[in-house]
Amino acid sequence: MTKLSVNVNKIATLRNARGGNVPNLLKVSSDLEDFGAQGITIHPRPDERHIRYQDARDLKKVVKTEFNIEGNPISKFIDLVLEVKPEQVTLVPDSVNAITSNAGWNTVKFKDFLSEVIKTFKQAGIRTSIFVDPDTEMIKGAKAVGTDRIELYTESYAVNYALNKEKAITPFIKAANIANELGLGINAGHDLSLENIEYFAKNIPNLLEVSIGHALISEALYLGLDNVVNMYLHKLK
Template sequence: MTQLSVNVNKIATLRNARGGNVPDLVRVALDCERFGAQGITVHPRPDERHIRYQDVYDLKQVLTTEFNIEGNPIPSFMELVGRVRPHQVTLVPDAPDALTSSAGWDVATNRSFLTEILAQLKEWGIRTSIFVGTDLRNLEEAASIGTDRVELYTEPYAALYAEDRERAIAPFVQAAEHALSLGLELNAGHDLSLENLAFFSASIPGLSEVSIGHALISDALYLGLEETIRRYRSCLRQD
């Protein structure tokens, strides 16, 4: 069964808008675990406009499920993950001022840099994942430099889903099958929602994990956090 990792960045955004510690990020993350989430994801950026580096240390002390830290592996990010040693690090090529992640890595262009980063993460005993699109050659490059997983950037799927879900899913099925044939494990994330997740999950072979933040936290405003996580978990069940 595909694991659900809840990205809690939006909780930190809301907290930071007012100052103080309301809502309490750590409490929300623990509630996510209690309600059935199988992991927690954070994406600290250098300006700390949502997740702060201190949040990462605080979460590490209390989480009991998988902890996934994603981001661009600049020196301060690497220092952070070297201290925290999460279960997984997802490498994302976003600029410091990016509103949100908008593309995957061109692995061939960044081969030397990514190889060095992967080697360091593996030395620390951290599972590695590289954020990528559906280009098959790029997946081959990712496999060749030794990453454990790739995370498929699913915004193109989400954008096309309402118009033509079969056309939307086709390149992701092909990419997933190719990734698995190369020995890669498979994650996915970005703009997955209650509207499009069940079809994605049912269509993609070997999907280990999805990371969902914005849509899930938004749904929780209407449904409550416990019911929202229950519904997202239900989208991932194949029974």
Template sequence: MTKLSVNINKIATLRNSRGGDVPNVVQFAKDVQRFGAEGVTIHPRPDERHIRYQDARDLKPEVYTEYNIEGNPIESFINLVLEVKPTQVTLVPDAVDAITSNAGWDTIKHKDFLVDVIKEFQNNGIRTSIFVDPVMSQVEGAKATGTDRVELYTEAFAHQYSLGNKQAVAPYAACAALASNLGLGVNAGHDLSLDNIEFFKKEVPNLLEVSIGHALIAESLYLGIENVVQMYLHKLKG
């Protein structure tokens, strides 16, 4: 079964909007694990507009499933990850002012940089994954960096699927198959939702983990977080 990692950035955004500690990020992480989530994902950014660096530290003793920290490997991020030592670090080429992730790595252009960063994390016992677009050459480039996994950037699929274009999953299926043949694990994330996750899971081979935040939290406003976590787990079976 594909693991569900819940991205809790939106909980931190809601907390920060009021200036206090409600909702409590650590408690929410504990709750989603209790409800069945198999991982917790955070994506701290330099301005700490949602998840803060201290949140990453506070969550460490409470995340007993997979702990995934995403971000652009600038010096402060690298130092944080080496301090916290999560299960997995996912490298994302975010611009400092990006509202959300909007592109995968050019694994060919940035190969030397990625090789060095990935080696540093792996030497500290941290599994690495790099965010890539569904392009075969980029998956091949990812293999050359020494990464353990790739995370397929799924925004394009989600948008096309919402328009009725189910063929939009084809490059993801092809890239996942290639990654597996190259010995890379396959993750996926961005704009996956209850509407599209079951189809994506069925069509994309060897999918180890999905990271879902915005849609899952939005759906939970209507359906309840425990119920929504269980709905995702049901759709990811098989």
């Protein structure tokens, strides 16, 4: 079964909108695990506009499942991950001003940089994953830099799902087959939702984990967190 990791950035965004500690990020994260989530994901950015660096330290003390920290490996981020030592770090090439992640790594162009960063994390016993587009050369490049897993950037699938789901998923099936041949673990994330997750999970061979935040939290406004988490788990079986 594909594991569900819930990205709690939006909970932090809501908290920060009023100051204080409502909603309580740590309580919500623990509740999500109790509801069935198999991981908690955060993506701190340099301006700390949603997840704060201190949140990463605090969550490490309460997360009982898998803790995944995403981000661009600038020096501050690398130091945080090495301090907190989550089960997994996912490297994302987002710019400082990006509203959300919008591209995968060019694993060929940044081979030396990624190789060094990944080596640093792996020496600390942290599983590594890198955000990539469903592109053959980028996945081969991911293998060359020594990452344990890739996270397929699924925005194009989500955008085109309603138009032609078979066409939308084709490059991701091809990418997954290549990753499997190379011995890379496969994660996926970005704009996956209750509408499109089941078809994706059924067609991607050996999909280990999906990271879902914006859609899941938005759907929970209508359906409730407990219910939504279990709806995802049902679709991922």
